[in-house]
Amino acid sequence: MNYLTVKETARRWGVSVRTVNMHLNAGRVPGAVRKEHGWLVPADAKKPVDRRRRQAEKPNAPVRRKKSFMPILSMTFAAGSFAEAVERLEDEEERLVAWAGHYYFRGEAEKTMEIAMRCLASDSAEIRLSARWLHAMAAIGLGDEEKCRADFAEVAREGESANDEAVRAESEFILLVAKIYFHEENVDIAQLMPHFSHLSKGVRYFALYGRAHALYLRKEYHQTIGEVEAASALMQQAYPVAAIYLNIVGAMASNSLARHEDAQRFFDRAWALALPEGYIEPFAEHHGMLQGLVERKLRGTRPELYQKLSDLVYRFSRGWMKIHNPTSTLKVTDALTPYEFSIAMLAAKGRTNKEIADYMCISVNSVKTYLAIIYQKIGITKRSDLENYVNY
Numbered sequence: 001m002n003y004l005t006v007k008e009t010a011r012r013w014g015v016s017v018r019t020v021n022m023h024l025n026a027g028r029v030p031g032a033v034r035k036e037h038g039w040l041v042p043a044d045a046k047k048p049v050d051r052r053r054r055q056a057e058k059p060n061a062p063v064r065r066k067k068s069f070m071p072i073l074s075m076t077f078a079a080g081s082f083a084e085a086v087e088r089l090e091d092e093e094e095r096l097v098a099w100a101g102h103y104y105f106r107g108e109a110e111k112t113m114e115i116a117m118r119c120l121a122s123d124s125a126e127i128r129l130s131a132r133w134l135h136a137m138a139a140i141g142l143g144d145e146e147k148c149r150a151d152f153a154e155v156a157r158e159g160e161s162a163n164d165e166a167v168r169a170e171s172e173f174i175l176l177v178a179k180i181y182f183h184e185e186n187v188d189i190a191q192l193m194p195h196f197s198h199l200s201k202g203v204r205y206f207a208l209y210g211r212a213h214a215l216y217l218r219k220e221y222h223q224t225i226g227e228v229e230a231a232s233a234l235m236q237q238a239y240p241v242a243a244i245y246l247n248i249v250g251a252m253a254s255n256s257l258a259r260h261e262d263a264q265r266f267f268d269r270a271w272a273l274a275l276p277e278g279y280i281e282p283f284a285e286h287h288g289m290l291q292g293l294v295e296r297k298l299r300g301t302r303p304e305l306y307q308k309l310s311d312l313v314y315r316f317s318r319g320w321m322k323i324h325n326p327t328s329t330l331k332v333t334d335a336l337t338p339y340e341f342s343i344a345m346l347a348a349k350g351r352t353n354k355e356i357a358d359y360m361c362i363s364v365n366s367v368k369t370y371l372a373i374i375y376q377k378i379g380i381t382k383r384s385d386l387e388n389y390v391n392y
Helices: 006-013 017-025 051-057 082-086 092-105 109-117 123-142 145-161 164-182 189-198 201-217 219-235 240-256 260-277 279-286 293-298 303-324 338-348 355-361 364-377 383-390
Strands: 003-005 032-035 036-042
Touching: 003 006, 006 017, 006 036, 017 036, 082 092, 092 109, 092 123, 092 240, 092 260, 092 279, 109 123, 123 145, 123 164, 123 303, 145 164, 164 189, 164 201, 164 364, 189 201, 201 219, 201 240, 219 240, 240 260, 240 279, 260 279, 260 293, 279 303, 293 303, 293 338, 293 355, 293 383, 303 338, 338 364, 338 383, 355 364, 364 383
Parallel strands: none
Antiparallel strands: 003 036, 032 036
């Protein structure tokens, strides 16, 4: 494939270099390649359409059919039947975005980005927002902080320039969930509620996961579990992705209350929904907060799957930390293995060595050995210092 520089592309399109860079940074030019000293643009790349200008020039143009926002969240399907369900979608772009979501939850970030890129220039705001959200999340797993931030900035611009109230609500919903996801402080979860009327049922349940996760971060564990149980009771149809996330946060809160049987019950529900489709990404995203549940389930019985999930944990944690706290010098996600991190988390939560040993099905001496290795790796000398490292 032949490529042009940004300057050459600007001349070819008849626009400024700044405009070309704006389109490139927003991911609007399929096939563009970012190099150390700038972008390379496919020689046959078409100039992206300025959607706001087109709307102003053609105010009386026919209104296109509204498409589904995040169709994989809106779809109902039994465990293991995603491929059948997605073929029932009549719109090609909705199918594409649904497949992008499918690959994201399977932990296949490269494939997610490849498919999402094909939808970023869609005429449908719902498709653009859906693809942009998935593109941003995949960028985290690939450690591309700049691309992730650029995607969320584009989501914000999309909402600010929209005349459609539903599109503005969808944009604000993505940004609010992202704030919770990256553990920003003082997030007002009440802001989620006004958006519900513009969201499909499945997306509403995912919004309830966002509320529950925000409550967990505030250490309001009883209320977190109440939110999860209430949402689960209302979910009369099968929305597997939302259900996986809700049950995961239920497990997190139950473990923090030392209600270990309840935690295992929530975790097993989530796992039963996730395994048939291979949706292991949600478990990688919440690995540390699950406090050893992943290890208990997989490390001894499914070592190959556990290794795959551990690799996702490494990738996700590094990318997540670049967004959450890019200036942090406490690179615990690089220093510890996922298994060591789980033991560190349990110790930080106040578990005794005997409790950790029983929980992880290892000896007390093994726990002591692991803790000694953990202390050495992160440069601390006592148990009470762990909280500064693992409770992000």
